[in-house]
Amino acid sequence: MPVRDDLRSVMRLFPTGVTVLSSGQGAHAAAMTxxxxxxxxxxxxxxxxxxxxxxxxxxxxxxxxxxxxHLLSDRQGDLARLFASRDKPFGRELDAHFTTEGDGVEARPYLPGALASLGCRIEERFPGGDHTLFLGRVEHVRPGEDTAGALLFHRGRLTSAPAGAE
Structure with a gap:
C-alpha cells in the first residue's frame, strides 16, 4: 500500500476540530470546511x-x-458537510450563511452559532506539496456560542466533544 494511503488511514484515527475558512467579498467570496x-x-x-x-x-x-x-459547534454538522461538498455556496450565495459585523474595511463575516470566529491577516506562506500553509496573525476574535460542544472529525465521521465545565 502506498505511503499516501497509509497516511490517510492513520490520520483518520486522530480526532481534529472542524472549522470553516472564509475569505473574499461579494462575488469573490469563498468558504470551505x-x-x-x-x-x-x-x-x-x-x-x-x-x-x-x-x-x-x-x-x-x-x-x-x-x-x-470559524470554529464549528457540535450543532453545525450540516454546515461542515455543506462547505465540504463540491456544490458548496460561492460568492453572494454565502450571504445566506454568514452575518457581517461592522462596516467598510472593518466588516467581518462570521457564522452564527459557531464557537468563535477569528479574523486573520497572512504573515507568511509556506509550500506544502499540493497545499499551502498560511500563517495568519489574528487581528480580531469574535466569541460565539459558549454552551455548545465542539464539532470533531474522527474516523471519517463528524462527531462531537461535549461542552465541559471550566
Whole structure:
C-alpha cells in the first residue's frame, strides 16, 4: 500500500476540530470546511491553516491576504458537510450563511452559532506539496456560542466533544 494511503488511514484515527475558512467579498467570496488548523502563538497571536491549492477558496485567501476561521459547534454538522461538498455556496450565495459585523474595511463575516470566529491577516506562506500553509496573525476574535460542544472529525465521521465545565 502506498505511503499516501497509509497516511490517510492513520490520520483518520486522530480526532481534529472542524472549522470553516472564509475569505473574499461579494462575488469573490469563498468558504470551505477545514480541519487543518492549529494555534501557533499567543504573543503575537498566530494561527496556521493548510489549504489545497486546487480548492475554490485558495485564490480568495491568496489574493486578499486574509482569512477568517470559524470554529464549528457540535450543532453545525450540516454546515461542515455543506462547505465540504463540491456544490458548496460561492460568492453572494454565502450571504445566506454568514452575518457581517461592522462596516467598510472593518466588516467581518462570521457564522452564527459557531464557537468563535477569528479574523486573520497572512504573515507568511509556506509550500506544502499540493497545499499551502498560511500563517495568519489574528487581528480580531469574535466569541460565539459558549454552551455548545465542539464539532470533531474522527474516523471519517463528524462527531462531537461535549461542552465541559471550566
Amino acid at each position: 477545514a480541519n487543518s488548523f492549529v494555534s501557533i502563538s499567543l504573543e503575537p497571536p498566530r494561527v496556521l491553516v493548510s489549504v489545497m491549492k486546487s480548492s475554490r477558496t485558495y485564490p480568495a485567501i491568496d489574493t486578499t491576504g486574509e482569512f477568517q476561521v
